[in-house]
Amino acid sequence: MAVQPEGKPCWADAMFGDLEGAKRFYGEVLGWTFGESSSEYGHYTQAYADGKAVAAVVPPMPGQEGQSQWCLYFASPDAAATAEKIRENGGEVLMEPMQVGDFGTMCLAREPSGAVFGVWQGGTHEGFEAVAAPGAYCWAEVFTREPEKADGFLSAVFPFRMKEIEDHAIDFRMFDIGEETVLGRMKMTDDFPPEVPSYINVYFTVDDCDEAVARATKLGGILRFGPMSSPFGRFAALSDPQGANFSVIDITTTEGEMPRVKDV
Numbered sequence: 001m002a003v004q005p006e007g008k009p010c011w012a013d014a015m016f017g018d019l020e021g022a023k024r025f026y027g028e029v030l031g032w033t034f035g036e037s038s039s040e041y042g043h044y045t046q047a048y049a050d051g052k053a054v055a056a057v058v059p060p061m062p063g064q065e066g067q068s069q070w071c072l073y074f075a076s077p078d079a080a081a082t083a084e085k086i087r088e089n090g091g092e093v094l095m096e097p098m099q100v101g102d103f104g105t106m107c108l109a110r111e112p113s114g115a116v117f118g119v120w121q122g123g124t125h126e127g128f129e130a131v132a133a134p135g136a137y138c139w140a141e142v143f144t145r146e147p148e149k150a151d152g153f154l155s156a157v158f159p160f161r162m163k164e165i166e167d168h169a170i171d172f173r174m175f176d177i178g179e180e181t182v183l184g185r186m187k188m189t190d191d192f193p194p195e196v197p198s199y200i201n202v203y204f205t206v207d208d209c210d211e212a213v214a215r216a217t218k219l220g221g222i223l224r225f226g227p228m229s230s231p232f233g234r235f236a237a238l239s240d241p242q243g244a245n246f247s248v249i250d251i252t253t254t255e256g257e258m259p260r261v262k263d264v
Contacts, residue, residue, distance in 0.1 A: 003126055004127055006158060007075065007076075007158030007175075008075045009072050009073070009074060009183065010075040010120055011118070012140075012202050013055060014055075014056075014057055014058075014068055014071060015057075016057055016068050017060060019037075021241065023057060028219055029212055029215045029219065029248075030049065030134075030212070032055070033047070033048045034048070034057075035053075042059070043058060049133065050135065053125075053130075054136040055137065067243040068242040070202045071108070071117065071118050072117055072140050072200045072202055073118035073119060073120040075120060076119045079097040079105040079107045079121040080105075082107065082121075083097050085157045086109045088156075089112075089153050089156040090112040091109050091110060091112060091153055092110045094108040094116065095109075100123075103125035104120055104121050104122045104124070105123070106119065106120055111142075111149070111150055112153050113146035113147075113149040113150045113153075113198045114144070114197045115143070115199050134207050138203045139203040139232075140202050141185060142199075143188050144185065144187065144198040147185060154183075154185070158175075162264040163176065165259045166259070167259060170187070171187035173185045204246060204248055206249065208250055209233075209235060209248055209249065210227050212250075213227055216240070217238075220241035221238050221239060221241060223238055224236075229253060229254070229256070231256045231259070233254055234249065234253040
């Protein structure tokens with residue numbers, strides 16, 4: 001795999017207080033298998049779909065216990081320079097760029113409307129070994145109550161070109177790198193409880209959305225939305241038993257016409 005272009009989502013991980021419980025849940029729902037956890041790197045444990053690295057799970061570090069959530073990482077050729085851009089554009093660096101052996105350099109940040117994300121400067125670990133395949137990452141959306149803040153920040157920090165869906169019923173934008181659409185942004189409606197902060201919703205690919213939802217709910221997951229068919233696939237939003245939000249999508253089952261979009 002080549003190093004990902006700057007700004008492209010390249011990795012996802014999550015902290016879980018019950019690591020074994022998370023491995024059981026995602027193993028059943030997404031078909032993941034897991035590598036050995038490394039005590040040298042805080043028991044960071046890679047997840048594999050069909051033998052390819054697709055995500056990671058890790059126990060919280062002391063003092064970092066809280067609700068589990070998925071963190072999406074954006075590729076950067078220079079994590080320190082990206083951290084500087086994050087600060088200059090009103091974001092907050094939560095963890096300074098830190099080299100992780102020869103795997104690469106990571107940084108954690110919060111954009112001005114509140115969503116937490118990561119930055120990854122790849123070394124020997126360049127990111128996802130598979131995308132849009134069963135069990136692998138497929139797509140992500142920033143959910144925010146303050147879209148103007150998120151849009152301005154993201155397009156200043158990363159080389160994104162913005163476009164929006166021509167539909168007055170929803171406030172949805174997409175971010176492109178070159179000709180590829182790599183990220184969505186949805187304005188949170190009143191359907192979201194006020195205590196839910198801005199976050200990045202990560203989509204994982206499944207063979208059958210309804211079957212994945214059935215497996216998840218049987219194992220204690222909560223169905224938040226769907227399943228619903230769309231021009232992009234049949235998808236559903238879930239929370240796992242430890243509270244981490246994620247979505248599943250079957251990209252082979254589509255319905256309806258693609259929405260009209262315009263450049264912003």
